[in-house]
Each structure stands twice: as C-alpha cells, then as structure tokens.
Amino acid sequence: MQPPRISNRFRRKAGEKAVAARRDRAKTKELVASGELFFLELFDDDRKSIARMKLIDLLQSVPGVGKIRAEQILERASISPSRRIGGVGPRQIELLRKEFLLMKNSPRAGKLLVVSGPSGVGKSTITNNLRNDDRFWISISVTTRKIRPGEVNGIDYHFVNDDEFNEMIKADEFLEFAEFAGGRYGTPRKAVDKALAAGKNVILEIELNGARQVRKSSKDAIMIFIEPPSWEVLKNRLSNRGTESEFSTQARLDRAKEELSAASEFDHVLVNHEVEQSVSELVSLALR
Numbered sequence: 489m490q491p492p493r494i495s496n497r498f499r500r501k502a503g504e505k506a507v508a509a510r511r512d513r514a515k516t517k518e519l520v521a522s523g524e525l526f527f528l529e530l531f532d533d534d535r536k537s538i539a540r541m542k543l544i545d546l547l548q549s550v551p552g553v554g555k556i557r558a559e560q561i562l563e564r565a566s567i568s569p570s571r572r573i574g575g576v577g578p579r580q581i582e583l584l585r586k587e588f589l590l591m592k593n594s595p596r597a598g599k600l601l602v603v604s605g606p607s608g609v610g611k612s613t614i615t616n617n618l619r620n621d622d623r624f625w626i627s628i629s630v631t632t633r634k635i636r637p638g639e640v641n642g643i644d645y646h647f648v649n650d651d652e653f654n655e656m657i658k659a660d661e662f663l664e665f666a667e668f669a670g671g672r673y674g675t676p677r678k679a680v681d682k683a684l685a686a687g688k689n690v691i692l693e694i695e696l697n698g699a700r701q702v703r704k705s706s707k708d709a710i711m712i713f714i715e716p717p718s719w720e721v722l723k724n725r726l727s728n729r730g731t732e733s734e735f736s737t738q739a740r741l742d743r744a745k746e747e748l749s750a751a752s753e754f755d756h757v758l759v760n761h762e763v764e765q766s767v768s769e770l771v772s773l774a775l776r
C-alpha cells in the first residue's frame with residue numbers, strides 16, 4: 489500500500505511546530521537551571537511540548553543534578569529512563585518530590601527554618617525584617633481566619649474559605665496545617681520546595697502543632713522557639729493589639745501557656761528582648 493501523501497503545507501506547519509516545541513523545552517531547561525522554575529512545577533504544565541520532554545533531560549537541568557545523579561534518581565523511583573514528563577503518574581511525582589528533599593544537602597539548597605512561639609511574641613515582626621534580604625524567603629501561609637485591617641491578601645496570608653482549605657488538604661498541598669484560635673492555618677508545600685531549590689533559607693512562622701509536624705517530616709529543619717521576656721510582656725502585647733475579639737485574645741492566651749511549656753522541644757530558644765537583636769541571632773543560626 490502507498491503511504492498517505494503529505495502536502496508541503498502540512499509538512500511546513502509540522503516543522504514549525506517542532507521548532508517551537510524545541511524552543512519551549514530549551515527555555516524551560518534554562519529556567520530550571522537558573523532556579524527560577526522548580527522542576528516539580530512542570531508536572532502541572534499542560535503544554536504538549538513540555539509533556540513530550542524526557543524526564544531525564546529535565547532532571548539534569550536541576551541545579552546540583554548531573555547525568556549520573558539523574559539516572560540514580562530515576563532508578564530509585566522505578567521510572568524508566570525513556571519516560572516523558574506527560575507519562576509520570578502522581579505516585580512517581582511524590583517519589584521525585586521525596587528524592588528532591590534528599591538532595592537538600594546539595595550546595596545550592598537552602599535551609600528550612602521553623603520559627604515558632606506563642607501568638608504575640610513578635611515572630612512576624614522579627615521575620616518581616618528579613619523580607620528584603622535575598623538570602624531568605626518567608627513562606628506565605630494559607631488561612632481561614634478573617635483578614636485584619638492593614639493586611640494584604642497574598643502578602644500577609646493567602647486568605648481562603650473553609651471549602652478551599654479542605655480542597656487543599658485533600659490535594660495534599662500542605663507541608664503542615666493546624667487549627668489556631670478559631671481559624672485554620674497551613675504552609676503550602678510547593679512554594680517552600682521551590683524556594684529551597686533556588687537556594688533560599690526558608691522561614692516558616694508557625695504555631696506549635698504545625699512545628700511538630702515539620703520536625704517529623706523534615707528531619708533537617710532548624711527549629712527555633714521565640715520566648716517573650718516575661719509572661720506579663722506577652723499578656724500586654726496580646727491584650728493591647730486591638731485586632732482580636734475578646735474570645736480570640738483569651739484563646740491565644742490559653743494557647744500561649746501550652747506553647748511556652750514546649751520550648752524545650754526546639755533546637756534553639758531566642759528570648760525576644762529587642763527585635764534587632766533577635767533578628768541578628770536568627771540570621772546567625774541560619775547562616776552558620
């Protein structure tokens with residue numbers, strides 16, 4: 489039988505498409521290599537050109553991963569070396585994510601710092617001082633609590649409703665999540681992984697139950713507890729904030745007692761006498 493005739497016009501179009509796809513793939517590899525794009529994000533990319541890219545080529549673009557390391561990663565995750573991005577299933581993506589966490593000792597990966605301590609102790613004032621420091625990246629949590637005057641959605645928190653929070657739990661999008669004083673709070677996992685891969689020291693400013701979850705799942709996280717100079721100082725700070733209802737202030741004070749008694753579970757305890765001092769202690773813990 490004669491092969492079907494292909495018109496010149498069709499051939500030209502196919503050729504142009506192939507060139508565009510190659511360009512897409514080359515650009516994508518560059519972005520991954522520079523740390524601007526985290527390789528796990530490509531599994532959510534629905535471009536055909538990306539779906540057809542070989543997984544091994546993508547892995548080799550990740551900073552700190554060469555040919556041999558990429559082959560070892562595929563072998564440990566039982567993924568064939570010829571597999572393309574579009575053919576990688578959710579279970580294998582999860583294995584690759586875990587492999588990436590193991591790669592954290594590569595020289596470019598940042599450290600994961602958990603900053604915890606009772607509400608009102610000054611955690612966000614301390615971490616806000618590092619927002620413009622490019623060695624650090626401060627995680628933006630997702631919360632169901634009401635936005636306070638002066639807060640900005642997407643900067644202070646990602647504010648969501650209960651259904652949206654439940655969806656994120658179902659899709660396993662949280663590194664940790666917990667309930668606090670009537671609201672729910674969670675750390676989006678992908679953004680944290682991406683910042684670590686880009687070599688940032690990532691700061692999670694979270695309450696005790698979330699900190700305990702991170703300690704379990706990320707063994708090399710640096711756990712830092714912030715203490716107030718005294719109970720009186722904490723009580724005054726919380727009561728004078730003026731942003732919470734009486735119910736929420738009381739709930740926060742009750743929780744504070746429980747949290748303070750857990751300080752010994754942490755690797756380091758900083759007493760927040762003075763913000764500048766606390767910031768520099770935090771920086772030296774991160775960079776040593």
Ligand code: 5GP
Pocket residue numbers: 605606607611629630633664665666668673674675693694695696697698699
């Ligand atoms: P606030 O409502 O005052 O902003 O936060 C209340 C408490 O929730 C604080 O102790 C804060 O550190 C903590 N928090 C903020 N984001 C998260 C998060 O993503 N996970 C957990 N577990 N706690 C969080």
